[in-house]
Amino acid sequence: MDVAIVGGSGYGGVELIRFLYHHPHVDQIKVVSHSKANERFSDIYPHMKDHVDLTMESMSVEAISQYVDVVFFATPANVSSKWMPELIKSGVKCIDLSGDFRLKDQEVYEEWYGYDAADAETLKEAVYGLTEENREAVKQAQLIANPGCYPTATLLGLMPAVHHKLIDLNSIIIDGKTGASGAGRSLSQNVHYSEMNENTKAYKLGAHKHIPEIEQWLSKTASEEVTVQFTPHIVPMTRGIMTTIYGNLSTDYSQQKMNDLYQDYYKNDPFVKVYTNNHYPQTKEVYGSNYCAIAVHVDERTNKLTVISVIDNLVKGASGQAIQNFNIMHGFDEKTGLELLPIFP
Structure with missing residues (x-):
């Protein structure tokens, strides 16, 4: 298969290339970059020389729809929504890593993102690509709205407890921590070395655009409106997200039963690891990989669950999740091209 990556000069794009380069079902990779058109990819990422040494192209729906089977959008918000309707009409399958198609309510998108929402018809076609929760819908999709990073970690951590109605939905508090690469490759004072090094800071309290995405899927799962308290932090590391999630248990539940429930829930999901025996996952244990590692703690004294x-x-x-969805969309084993072990230390 031939694929195109729109926004290929950013961190998300280069990670797509790292995995797709080794994918047995991918032949040609085109890289589209508005800001870097006609530049050599290896001039921006010299470590790719002799592997992916191509010239980046400007965006053309006609060229893309004629020559590729799948388009990945690794772009900022308010880009993919402009190009997607034409691509969908041309029959090309699309996987969008931005937030343009994650929120089904156009008014909610415009409130949280500050841009005009995607058109209603294309938005209706988009399938939310939280793979482990929406696998059957992903199989039939032409347009995937790939989840955000914080929502992926948070929702995978919460789903077993929410599905089994073990947690008070009005009590959910999420403490999120991310490395600097989450801010992208563009220059920003927020991730300037002098301000990041040996420093940890909270940001966008009550205003992070991943809040409505988390609430949308929790509400869909619980069949009732759910709101959460989410506080993100940036910490001095390059990669990784840790979410520590708290909630009141709605029933008495032992540590062993909770461990068993989580392990059983994810027993058929190859990229979710559930740790027991008082081992709590670290970001280093998933570094560079497509794994999500989870551990739960039941505090019988306070009747609270920590994930x-x-x-x-x-x-x-x-x-990685985008490629996992790519595999499922095309009937490949979902692990194809993704079974790289984490880098440690």
């Missing part, structure tokens, strides 16, 4: 969920924000939180 620790970690992912690599650029892989399971973005490009």
Whole structure:
């Protein structure tokens, strides 16, 4: 298969290329970059020389629809929504790593993202690509809205408890921590070395655009409106996300029963690991991989559940999950091209 990556010069794009380069069902890879058109990819990423040494192209729906089977959008918000309707009409399958198609309510998108929402018809076609939860819908999709990084870690951490009605939905508090690569490759004072190094800071309290995405899927799962308290932090590391999730248990439940429930829930999901025996996952344990590692703690004294969920924000939180969905869309084993072990230390 031939694929195109729109926005290929950013961190999400280069991670897509790292995995797709080794994918047995991918032949040609085109890279589209508005800001870097006609430049050599290896001039931007010299470590790719002799592997992916191509010239980046400008965007053309006609050229893409004629020569590729699948398009990955690794672009900022408010880009893919402009190109997607034409691509969908041309029959090309699309996987969008931005947030343009994650929120089904156009008004909610415009409130949280500050841009005009995608057109209603294309938005209706988009399938939310939280793979482990929406696998059957992904199989039939032409347009995938790949989840955000924080929502991926958070929702995978919460789903077993929510599905089994073990947690008070009005009590959910999410403490999120991310590495600097989550801010993208563009220059920003927020991730300037002098301000990042030996420093940890909270940001966008009550205003992070992943909040409505988390609430949308929780509400769909629970069949009632759910709101959460989410506080993101940026920490001095390159990759990784850790979400520590708290909630009141709605019933008495032992530690062993909770461990068993989580392990059983994800027993058929190859990229979710559930840790027991008092081992709590670290971001280093999923570094560079498509795995999500989870551990749960039942505090019988306070009757609260704590869930620790970690992912690599650029892989399971973005490009890896996109390729996992690509595999499912085309009937491949979902592990294809993704079975790289984490890098440690």
